[in-house]
Amino acid sequence: MSDVTAERAIPDTPPAEENYLTAGTSLASWLLTTDHKRVALLYMATITVFFFLGGAAAVMMRIELVTPQGDLLSDDAYNRAFTFHGVVMVWFFLIPSIPNILGNFLLPLMIGAKDLAFPRLNLLSWYIFVIAGILAIYTLLAGGVDTGWTFYTPLSTAFANGQVLAAAAAVFVAGFSTIATSVNFIATVHLLRAPGLTWLRLPLFVWAIYATSIVMVLATPVLAMVLLLIFAERAFGIPIFDPLRGGDPILFQHLFWFYSHPAVYIMILPSFGVISELVTCFARRRVFGYNFMVYAILWIALVGFLVWGHHMFVSGQSMLANLVFSFLSFVVAVPSAIKVFNWTSTLYRGQIVFDAAMIYALGFIGLFTIGGLTGLFLASVPVDVHVTDTYFVVAHFHYIMVGGAVSALYGGLTFWWPKITGRMHPESWARFAAILMFFGFGFTFFPMFIMGFLGMPRRYHIYAPEYQIWHVLASAGAVLLAVAYLLPMGYFGWSLFRGRRATANPWGATGLEWQTSSPPPKENFFAPPVVLQGPYNYHPEHAGPPSLEREPHEPQGGPTERAP
Amino acid sequence: MSGAAALRKPYRSLRRQREAAEFGLWVFLGSEVMFFAGALTAYAVYRALWAEAFTAAARETSIFYGTLNTAILLTSSLAMAAAAEAARAGLRRMTLRCLGLTIALGLAFLAVKGLEYREDIQKHLVPGNGFALAEPKAQIFFAFYWLLTGVHALHMVIGLGVVATLLVQAWRRRRPLASPAFEAAGLYWHFVDIVWIVLYPLLYLAGRA
């Protein structure tokens, strides 16, 4: 029997050893914990709240857009809804989601450490995040913001009548949390790797989180400064971007996108890490081109800093700058393509098992490819001039951030859920949710490409009737998507109490995190691990996968229904 | 002073822990560099756009206070460096004295800065209505002046808080001198010093050459 067919669940007896969940159950033991695994769960709870808040704003918009008239929301309320949706989803959901939930939980486990380098800083970063979140909720309760998530000047400094100061403060404070976390991650990877775990033996998820952290450390402070400038101009009348006194609003756009383009990679790089882990495990195959996967991650992190001008093709940049930024945007697409090709090559001749996590991963590859290719449309100046500020752009970045990053988050949660909780989720429901998410996403966002290309502008809630059919399709798809997002919350919650107990390594995966018990003990490992080989050792190196004498596939419906 | 008291959870050796504290702080300082770089880039853009207005405005800053503060801050960095070295060598009294001197010089810097701000306000150098100079672009220079010196002063206040905490902890013997915190605090203090060394020519010497 190979690892694949090993038993995943064990009879329902409470685990003998104490684990991180049972070590202290008081409220204080959670709120004052410095255990990275518990901090990860604190983040999970907080981020879920913001996912609901940001999602509620999206629901309002999708209902409003069913008809071409503005029947549900006033002009002003619609502006506030999409701004709130953007601000919350970007800074309070997507950016912290995978790094702070899965990264926090897995990084020390994957490198064989007892904890992150600075455990108290880790807890502090959660508290900072909560304070930022309270500010964001205050912004909403006080009436919301109407500038769009981009805070363009002079709208944000002189004309907007929403709570710009509170929103800017919320994002500013959240930045501290991001920086604290990423400093922690970088130091952890540098200093706490287990003996024998050399750089090129690191799992790709660790590489992805590491590269993301570097981007966070270098990009987030620029956003902090630009928000401070906005804050100073709006609150104290200090001219920075005020054209009447010689200020330049375009300078704001440069500074903002210098942060916000790398922020796209902050959102998507961690997903690359998750998908690499899932694809290799469920194809029972070494990652194809491991070294190139690492170089691609680092290349993206570096070149991602040099392409921000592609957001400003119509802002009055010189044609030379447009062409340079266009060229560099094509350059940054190359490593992403390398990753897609390598995932696909990893599947080739693999013994693919269609478990729920793998379905999420395959869905990710498809959606990310569409999102990435349409990114090339937008990187070429003439096409971009045609579709600037249309739903084409909206569809493109939702394919990356929602079809990509959110699918990866759900896939990663499905994959590591047994490790986090010690319980198996119901596999059939999980597969159903994964498939529903893929199709729900497609129905919601693919129509936006079409209507965007036809000329439907973004951020409008009253539109020409010819676009209604596409909006109705999108809104109907959004219903499916909402069900697909809510369903896992239901069965994950159910599995906490009723799920079967998981073994230490239910998927037969490599990686240090699977070599400790599920859930892990407080100090992560019973004996300090030593690493003797590279990652993803699913078959002997330089030999293909044993596809000729392959094991029979897992029965559909999953082993959770099998008798123990 | 035993090293074992300073060893904390994820580490197996004190040397590694010291490396981590220093390394983590260096990474954080990388972040800080980008923070100031954002504003300095904006400053550079406007100075290139409105060179004359900027040099005229820069002549209005107080070179006396600025130079005095540069001297004070450089001396404080010397004291801080001595404190970190003394802590590493386990010299308790020397550490306490040098930390005290650092705090005194830091407070002196803030006091001088306060006097300078008062003079600036009296000279109507705050951007907005009633600004002293006719050229509107001069207001942009002073926007950066207030913003950069203000953010720098805030960093000073945070640094003072950290150094004062370390002083009290070392005084009460609650933090062993082997703790990596002294060197980490030193790094931060020197960084704030270096920021000032960049701000001083940009805000005080521009237009006076």
Ligand SMILES: [Cu+2]
């Ligand atoms: Cu971009």
